[in-house]
Every structure is written in C-alpha cells, then in structure tokens.
Amino acid sequence: MKKAIKILIAITAMCAFAAPASAYTLTGTLPPNGKLVAIHLHKPIPHNLIKLTLSGPPGPPNTPGVSYPFTLTFCRGSYCPMPIYAPQGQQMIAAFNQGTLQNYTLTLSQSSKVAVPYSLDVEVIP
DSSP: OHHHHHHHHHHHHHHHHHSOOSEEEEEEEEOSTTOOEEEOOOSSOOSSEEEEEEEOOBOOTTOTTOBOOEEEEEEBTTBOOOOEEEOTTSOEEEEEEHHHHHHSEEEEEEOSSSOEEEEEEEEEEO
C-alpha cells in the first residue's frame, strides 16, 4: 500500500510539471536600433485565450516625459501582418487565441540607441 501511494504521488508530481503554467514572465534585453529579438513562449500553448502584457522601463535619466517605444510583432516567415506598438512609458496589453500564437513567431524590438530591458507577462485566460 505504501508503495502504491508513493507511485501515485510521483505520477501526480510529473503531471503537475508537464502541465503548462497558467502565468509566467519572460524578461530580457532588447538591442538598440530596432534589431528583432524572437520571443519563445512555453510549449505547449494552451487552447485558451492568452493575455500578453509588455512592460518596459521609463526613458533615460534626466529626461522627464521621454520613454522607450516597443514593437511586438507576429510573423510567419518574412510576413508580419500584426505589429502592435506599446505606448511610450505605458504597458501594452493584448489577448489572442492560441491559434494565432501557434502559427506565428513573436518578436520584440525598440528603436532607441541603447539596449533596453523588457518584461513580457504571459497569462492563460480560462
């Protein structure tokens, strides 16, 4: 009986790790001058709505009112029909069905002359 319970606990733990996370954050640094960075979401992408929240830092020190603009694009090969621009100094929030994210590559870019950190929150909406 003890062995069966241990096996059941092990299987439950493995299933828990195999299930996609309902929310997670991807962070990194975007290179200067509009160079694209590919964003890789955790696989498998659930069959639900996916909410993406893109956050970047405020602008350079000693420059009030200036911030870094971001572009989140969805591309299939060289075809990028859905660029989404984050307002300067604000978060960009968008929701997509999983089919959109399955078939396209997500890329991020920013147009300033310095490298800029970013944070992309990914949340599965039940």
